[in-house]
Amino acid sequence: MEENYLQVPEPEQALPDLSISSSQGVLQWISSVDHKQIGIMYLWLSVLFLVIGGLEVLVVRLQLAVPNNHLLSPEAYNQLFTMHGTTMIFFVLTPAIFGFATYLLPLMIGANDMAFPRLNAFSFWATFFGGILLYFSFLAGGAPDAGWFNYAPLNQYNYSSSPGIDYYCFGLLLSGIGTVSASVNFVVTILKFRIGSMSLKQMPLFVWMILINSFLVLAAFPSLNAALIMLLLDRQLHAHFFSSASGGSAILWQHLFWLFGHPEVYILILPIFGIFSEVFPVYSRKPIFGYAFVIGSGVAIALLAFGVWVHHMFATGLGNTVNNFFAASSLLIGVPTGVKIFNWLATMYGGAIRFKVSMLFAIAFLVEFTIGGLSGVSFAIVPIDWQLTDTYYVVAHLHYVFIGGSLFGLFSGLFYWFPKISGKMLDEQLSRWFFWLFVAGFNLTFLVQHALGAMGMPRRVYTYPNLPGWAILNLISTVGGFLMAIAVGLLIYIIVKGIRSGDKAAADPWDANTLEWMTSSPPELKNFDRVMPVKSTRPYRDYKRPEDADWKKPNKYGK
Amino acid sequence: MMKLVIGTEAMFFVSLIMAFVYFSFGTGFKTQLLHHLDIKTTGVFSIMLFSSSFTYWRAEVNYRKNDIKRLKFWLIFTLILGIIFLLGQAREYSKLLHENVSISSSSFGTSFFTLTGFHGLHVFIGLIVIGIITCLAFAGDYNNSASSIISTVGMYWHFVDIVWAFVFLLVYVTPHFI
Numbered sequence: 001m002e003e004n005y006l007q008v009p010e011p012e013q014a015l016p017d018l019s020i021s022s023s024q025g026v027l028q029w030i031s032s033v034d035h036k037q038i039g040i041m042y043l044w045l046s047v048l049f050l051v052i053g054g055l056e057v058l059v060v061r062l063q064l065a066v067p068n069n070h071l072l073s074p075e076a077y078n079q080l081f082t083m084h085g086t087t088m089i090f091f092v093l094t095p096a097i098f099g100f101a102t103y104l105l106p107l108m109i110g111a112n113d114m115a116f117p118r119l120n121a122f123s124f125w126a127t128f129f130g131g132i133l134l135y136f137s138f139l140a141g142g143a144p145d146a147g148w149f150n151y152a153p154l155n156q157y158n159y160s161s162s163p164g165i166d167y168y169c170f171g172l173l174l175s176g177i178g179t180v181s182a183s184v185n186f187v188v189t190i191l192k193f194r195i196g197s198m199s200l201k202q203m204p205l206f207v208w209m210i211l212i213n214s215f216l217v218l219a220a221f222p223s224l225n226a227a228l229i230m231l232l233l234d235r236q237l238h239a240h241f242f243s244s245a246s247g248g249s250a251i252l253w254q255h256l257f258w259l260f261g262h263p264e265v266y267i268l269i270l271p272i273f274g275i276f277s278e279v280f281p282v283y284s285r286k287p288i289f290g291y292a293f294v295i296g297s298g299v300a301i302a303l304l305a306f307g308v309w310v311h312h313m314f315a316t317g318l319g320n321t322v323n324n325f326f327a328a329s330s331l332l333i334g335v336p337t338g339v340k341i342f343n344w345l346a347t348m349y350g351g352a353i354r355f356k357v358s359m360l361f362a363i364a365f366l367v368e369f370t371i372g373g374l375s376g377v378s379f380a381i382v383p384i385d386w387q388l389t390d391t392y393y394v395v396a397h398l399h400y401v402f403i404g405g406s407l408f409g410l411f412s413g414l415f416y417w418f419p420k421i422s423g424k425m426l427d428e429q430l431s432r433w434f435f436w437l438f439v440a441g442f443n444l445t446f447l448v449q450h451a452l453g454a455m456g457m458p459r460r461v462y463t464y465p466n467l468p469g470w471a472i473l474n475l476i477s478t479v480g481g482f483l484m485a486i487a488v489g490l491l492i493y494i495i496v497k498g499i500r501s502g503d504k505a506a507a508d509p510w511d512a513n514t515l516e517w518m519t520s521s522p523p524e525l526k527n528f529d530r531v532m533p534v535k536s537t538r539p540y541r542d543y544k545r546p547e548d549a550d551w552k553k554p555n556k557y558g559k
Numbered sequence: 560m561m562k563l564v565i566g567t568e569a570m571f572f573v574s575l576i577m578a579f580v581y582f583s584f585g586t587g588f589k590t591q592l593l594h595h596l597d598i599k600t601t602g603v604f605s606i607m608l609f610s611s612s613f614t615y616w617r618a619e620v621n622y623r624k625n626d627i628k629r630l631k632f633w634l635i636f637t638l639i640l641g642i643i644f645l646l647g648q649a650r651e652y653s654k655l656l657h658e659n660v661s662i663s664s665s666s667f668g669t670s671f672f673t674l675t676g677f678h679g680l681h682v683f684i685g686l687i688v689i690g691i692i693t694c695l696a697f698a699g700d701y702n703n704s705a706s707s708i709i710s711t712v713g714m715y716w717h718f719v720d721i722v723w724a725f726v727f728l729l730v731y732v733t734p735h736f737i
Contacts, residue, residue: 116560180567184563184564188560188563220570222567222568223573226574226575226578227574229673230578237663238663239662239672240668241666241670247582248582248666252578256574256577
């Protein structure tokens with residue numbers, strides 16, 4: 001090769017190294033099209049933004065710790081909570097989910113890579129630079145400051161003249177394109193790259209949920225993209241989409257945003273349901289209860305997700321007919337979610353449960369997510385919604401589903417798959433400390449916010465008067481927030497320690513059921529040389545226990 | 560894959576169309592629309608775009624028959640029709656701009672330019688892609704291979720045409736009847 005060409009190192013035998021400074025240099029990571037490396041990069045990206053978004057909200061919580069506080073100016077406060085929400089949703093939860101999917105999907109279906117490896121790399125880098133663009137706004141003269149759902153008219157130039165919201169639009173457009181292209185890749189990989197003997201009804205449930213989720217992404221993200229483009233036209237070319245002063249409509253933004261936004265919250269939870277549907281059976285040593293029902297309720301959620309968006313807009317006065325329709329559909333969508341909770345409970349029932357940290361998170365999820373689900377159902381009742389909308393009750397609800405649901409699922413998945421991804425075991429004792437610290441901190445922070453909301457404390461105000469009870473509840477919330485921060489610090493320590501000096505992991509440390517555990521830990525560059533024929537939903541277990549294989553039991557647990 | 564991309568693109572256009580319909584109920588919207596838009600001229604250019612779908616289909620058929628000479632002919636024909644459509648759109652835009660209808664003039668301008676502009680952008684991208692395959696066809700890339708690219712690009716091109724059918728019906732035709 002000529003000298004002025006850049007030497008791009010090809011990955012050698014196994015994966016280079018889990019740390020960024022690998023034996024082959026950073027360039028090998030940047031140029032990689034291997035699904036395992038890209039998956040790992042997604043996960044690191046998510047950790048990075050988790051720390052940034054967490055620090056932002058710690059400052060916010062400090063500001064709210066005591067009444068009439070002036071640590072932050074109102075402007076800085078607006079920027080920080082906006083960036084916190086946007087970061088956590090688009091650059092923590094989404095990349096973490098896509099990281100697990102990118103890493104595990106080919107392994108679970110017996111493929112050696114994604115259908116379009118280069119597109120896969122493109123998806124990651126689009127997400128990456130989307131996040132960078134969003135954060136560049138701090139340097140460019142001010143971060144976005146109209147909340148993560150960026151309502152009109154606050155998103156208009158007259159109300160937010162710093163370029164922050166333009167960066168919000170560009171950043172989310174770019175990362176949205178990455179998300180959509182990754183989803184296309186997932187669908188094609190699942191449909192075309194399964195090993196020949198694996199029928200759709202034998203796919204691992206995580207794969208099923210990613211499949212359903214990808215269609216959800218493909219249908220939901222375009223309306224966000226359209227809304228962002230319209231907003232950019234408003235701000236840059238003085239179009240009149242959302243400014244009601246000049247013939248536009250502020251409510252149109254809400255329609256377009258929530259037509260994306262409500263499916264988006266299911267986009268952030270369906271893959272998590274998939275993770276739990278892998279974790280519960282393995283640690284309960286039982287097959288999943290009601291395989292078909294998990295899939296069916298997933299499909300039902302995906303379809304209903306497009307019919308509930310107006311419950312974010314009950315307070316905008318759309319009229320009783322509209323409100324009642326969406327109240328009914330919002331109550332309805334609780335049903336398939338409830339079905340899944342019972343699937344997992346029944347999976348645990350009578351099983352020989354091992355309380356590893358991954359399983360602890362899964363069990364904690366059942367409790368916390370049910371609390372979040374119940375407070376969610378209360379919003380479907382229109383009068384309650386009118387009373388509680390835009391208060392801390394909403395904040396409590398959404399954190400119970402995003403943290404108690406999505407993040408707990410990601411932690412559960414992390415502790416379950418970490419040995420596979422890194423080839424090292426995590427310190428179980430310290431991990432338990434992390435679990436209890438985090439769960440305690442989480443409940444301390446957000447349980448009291450239900451009460452604050454019911455007492456009428458509005459969200460998104462930078463300070464509050466010293467009304468009876470408000471000061472102490474807010475202080476408790478702040479203490480809880482710092483407890484969570486300590487827990488996350490501990491988690492990062494555990495991970496780094498695990499990578500540096502953890503015990504070597506066996507190929508199958510949890511006695512699991514699915515194909516990814518057949519490979520070595522970590523997998524070789526080429527995932528599989530050969531895969532045995534899949535005859536049930538638990539192919540690897542069939543292989544390990546041929547005398548007790550699932551496919552020998554007719555009409556039971558998937559044939 | 561192309562089907563999935565088209566699906567997600569279709570949702571994108573649904574959002575833009577929804578915005579157009581939403582604003583079309585506003586006062587003065589229809590009068591402006593009827594006053595400024597010329598259904599006959601745009602109709603002629605629309606026929607150009609629709610027939611480009613036909614010519615592309617002929618290209619696909621000839622490719623399947625391995626008739627590379629005709630493939631090249633129909634590809635160029637498609638390109639020309641697409642370019643004529645875009646020129647027509649440019650002519651219409653400049654006329655509107657001269658009449659002081661722009662994206663910032665009113666909600667009619669805003670929604671009209673956004674909807675038709677994004678369609679135009681899709682036509683433009685389609686033309687670039689078809690241009691590339693035409694070059695490849697002349698370079699001999701398709702002489703004896705069973706590539707799926709011609710039919711994949713075809714799906715996209717037909718999709719862009721179908722979107723225009725909806726847009727044309729909605730923006731140009733319907734206001735004359737309701």
